[in-house]
Amino acid sequence: xxxxxxxxxxxxxxxxCAGVDRAIEIVERALARFGAPIYVRHEIVxxxxxxxxxxxxxxxxxxxxxxxxxxxxxxxxxxxVSKAVQDxxxxxxxQVFDATCPLVTKVHMEVAKLAREGYEFIMIGHxxxxxxxxxMGQLESGIHLVEDVADVAGVRPGQTDKxxxxxxxxxxxxDAAAIMAAVRERFPQIRQPKQQDICYATQNRxxxxxxxxxxxxxxxxxxxxxSSNSNxxxxxxxxxxxxxxxxDRADELQAEWLAGKARIGLxxxxxxxxxxxxxxxxxxxxxGAVAVRRLEGAEETMKFPLPKxxxx
Ligand code: SF4
Numbered sequence: 098x099x100x101x102x103x104x105x106x107x108x109x110x111x112x113x114c115a116g117v118d119r120a121i122e123i124v125e126r127a128l129a130r131f132g133a134p135i136y137v138r139h140e141i142v143x144x145x146x147x148x149x150x151x152x153x154x155x156x157x158x159x160x161x162x163x164x165x166x167x168x169x170x171x172x173x174x175x176x177x178v179s180k181a182v183q184d185x186x187x188x189x190x191x192q193v194f195d196a197t198c199p200l201v202t203k204v205h206m207e208v209a210k211l212a213r214e215g216y217e218f219i220m221i222g223h224x225x226x227x228x229x230x231x232x233m234g235q236l237e238s239g240i241h242l243v244e245d246v247a248d249v250a251g252v253r254p255g256q257t258d259k260x261x262x263x264x265x266x267x268x269x270x271x272d273a274a275a276i277m278a279a280v281r282e283r284f285p286q287i288r289q290p291k292q293q294d295i296c297y298a299t300q301n302r303x304x305x306x307x308x309x310x311x312x313x314x315x316x317x318x319x320x321x322x323x324s325s326n327s328n329x330x331x332x333x334x335x336x337x338x339x340x341x342x343x344x345d346r347a348d349e350l351q352a353e354w355l356a357g358k359a360r361i362g363l364x365x366x367x368x369x370x371x372x373x374x375x376x377x378x379x380x381x382x383x384x385g386a387v388a389v390r391r392l393e394g395a396e397e398t399m400k401f402p403l404p405k406x407x408x409x
Pocket of ligand 1: 114116199278294297
């Protein structure tokens with residue numbers, strides 16, 4: 098066994114997705130067009146570096162609309178917001194730009210449409226995550242959250258004739274499939290989305306970890322602790338039998354994690370910028386790695402349009 102890292106193996110794709118790119122660009126363009134401060138409800142994306150960078154440019158992050166002064170410009174984060182938050186922002190007269198990822202908005206629209214047809218919902222997701230709060234908050238009632246297979250037995254819908262299932266976009270693909278199977282077993286007639294709600298970026302980054310993990314001795318995931326999809330990447334590598342650690346920045350990487358590991362796998366969650374990946378590469382090189390090998394993976398060309406009022 099080698100005593101020091103020899104090779105860095107880079108997952109492909111990794112890092113920023115189209116929804117994160119768009120959300121950050123919305124804040125940057127709002128700052129350029131209207132000047133600081135720009136208020137942002139919740140972290141625009143779950144990454145400490147990105148949030149601090151935007152703070153330094155004049156963004157103010159708030160959780161409560163009471164903290165936004167009259168007449169201010171307000172951006173909703175990529176995770177989306179409930180109807181109540183949308184209505185309150187409108188009632189207070191803020192200039193609002195919605196950075197909700199269009200793939201989350203698609204889920205919101207599906208919920209609204211089916212609710213008008215009389216449907217109730219089972220949502221597969223993580224309690225307390227802002228995306229789940231936003232999606233559940235599209236309706237006043239009638240969405241039942243399940244976090245795992247065990248929760249499925251406890252769901253008590255008001256009726257079962259019109260029942261549909263939706264999911265958070267950043268779940269573990271495999272865990273969600275197991276929960277979905279339990280939901281289908283209990284409610285065989287349940288309506289499922291035509292295309293799964295788990296987004297292309299989550300799917301691709303998890304697929305890339307599946308390709309990378311058998312080729313490495315340890316997996317490092319660049320991502321903030323609050324980032325759902327980053328946590329799922331580290332968790333997936335562990336399920337595949339490879340030790341895995343998440344770091345927000347390169348200085349969090351501990352030399353002992355790499356001790357005796359020759360091949361270091363590296364990936365990044367959808368909210369983690371490439372500059373941080375490069376920082377981690379430099380740190381692993383300083384610990385002995387001499388080569389960087391890039392794996393082949395799905396090519397991503399997705400790009401989402403900016404909201405009206407912020408286009409070039
Ligand atoms: Fe959109 Fe998926 Fe990126 Fe979330 S992870 S912002 S749903 S593309």
